Amino acid sequence: MEIKKATEAVSSGVPTAVQLEAINAQAKAQLTAEQVYVFSLRLCDDQIDRDQERFDTTALPGLATLFIGKTGIVDHRWSAENQIARIFETQVVKEKGVSYVKAWAYIRRGGSNDEVIADIEAGIKKEVSVGCAMGSAVCSICGSEYGTCGHLKGEFYDGQHCCAILQDPVDAYEFSFVAVPAQRDAGVLKALGGRKKNLQELAEEFGIQAEYRGLFKEAELGRQYRRELENDVVRMLQSLDLGADHQVLRSVVKSAAAEDLLKLRGSLEAKMAEFLPVTTQLGGFAEEKAKLESGFLI
Ligand SMILES: [Zn+2]
Numbered sequence: 001m002e003i004k005k006a007t008e009a010v011s012s013g014v015p016t017a018v019q020l021e022a023i024n025a026q027a028k029a030q031l032t033a034e035q036v037y038v039f040s041l042r043l044c045d046d047q048i049d050r051d052q053e054r055f056d057t058t059a060l061p062g063l064a065t066l067f068i069g070k071t072g073i074v075d076h077r078w079s080a081e082n083q084i085a086r087i088f089e090t091q092v093v094k095e096k097g098v099s100y101v102k103a104w105a106y107i108r109r110g111g112s113n114d115e116v117i118a119d120i121e122a123g124i125k126k127e128v129s130v131g132c133a134m135g136s137a138v139c140s141i142c143g144s145e146y147g148t149c150g151h152l153k154g155e156f157y158d159g160q161h162c163c164a165i166l167q168d169p170v171d172a173y174e175f176s177f178v179a180v181p182a183q184r185d186a187g188v189l190k191a192l193g194g195r196k197k198n199l200q201e202l203a204e205e206f207g208i209q210a211e212y213r214g215l216f217k218e219a220e221l222g223r224q225y226r227r228e229l230e231n232d233v234v235r236m237l238q239s240l241d242l243g244a245d246h247q248v249l250r251s252v253v254k255s256a257a258a259e260d261l262l263k264l265r266g267s268l269e270a271k272m273a274e275f276l277p278v279t280t281q282l283g284g285f286a287e288e289k290a291k292l293e294s295g296f297l298i
Contacts, residue, residue, distance in 0.1 A: 004131040022088045036106040045100035052153035056167045064090040064101045066172035130175045135168030147200035236268040
């Protein structure tokens with residue numbers, strides 16, 4: 001899935017000697033300290049955000065590496081001349097129990113770039129939208145793949161806040177400067193990416209969570225019915241004394257289609273009914289025996 005988050009650029013200024021070395025490792029031309037402007041960005045952290053999602057703390061180092069060399073564009077316009085900033089260094093920082101990826105980027109001074117630098121310094125272009133692709137999202141309550149378990153992000157279960165934990169960083173994308181405050185909420189954009197959206201995410205997107213919950217409940221009833229059907233068939237097959245292993249019967253029954261299981265249960269029930277008269281006779285016999293015995297006792 002592709003993730004987009006909003007963050008902020010922090011004005012910094014002239015690069016240190018070490019930073020200049022890292023910048024020149026990324027730049028095509030050898031740049032001097034006077035030619036570049038350096039600023040830092042807080043790319044992503046491991047806290048629950050407004051999408052009720054958070055990056056897994058263990059995913060941050062991988063993301064940090066993926067962001068090195070990524071370029072920054074201005075106001076979502078996509079052309080080579082707009083790719084004015086480039087991340088040359090990243091680091092996972094831990095502060096007050098929060099881990100986040102901090103990035104340092106540079107802009108070449110001169111021409112229209114100076115306007116962007118001035119905007120960053122003035123705090124005008126400080127909002128930045130960053131994007132990345134994550135391989136998986138799991139439910140914070142039960143650890144299942146998010147969307148497969150019925151827990152909904154943003155809701156509380158026994159006081160525990162449910163969120164989707166984003167794992168397995170796959171790729172990091174260009175970042176963009178967003179003019180503030182017109183597009184304050186523009187930073188959060190989601191698009192179909194490496195993973196298809198599941199039904200639950202679509203329900204959240206289109207505001208039909210209640211319908212989804214209803215369907216989920218009905219599906220749960222269906223699964224319960226299926227489990228009972230499987231149990232019935234296994235129990236009857238076992239009572240036939242076929243000498244088959246219980247686990248083998250379970251696995252055969254599990255992979256069978258529901259329609260086949262229904263038919264099989266029908267014929268097994270019919271077969272069992274054939275034995276019923278015998279049971280009745282035996283019962284009758286037992287009754288006779290009881291009578292005889294009681295007679296004997298008298
Ligand atoms: Zn769950």
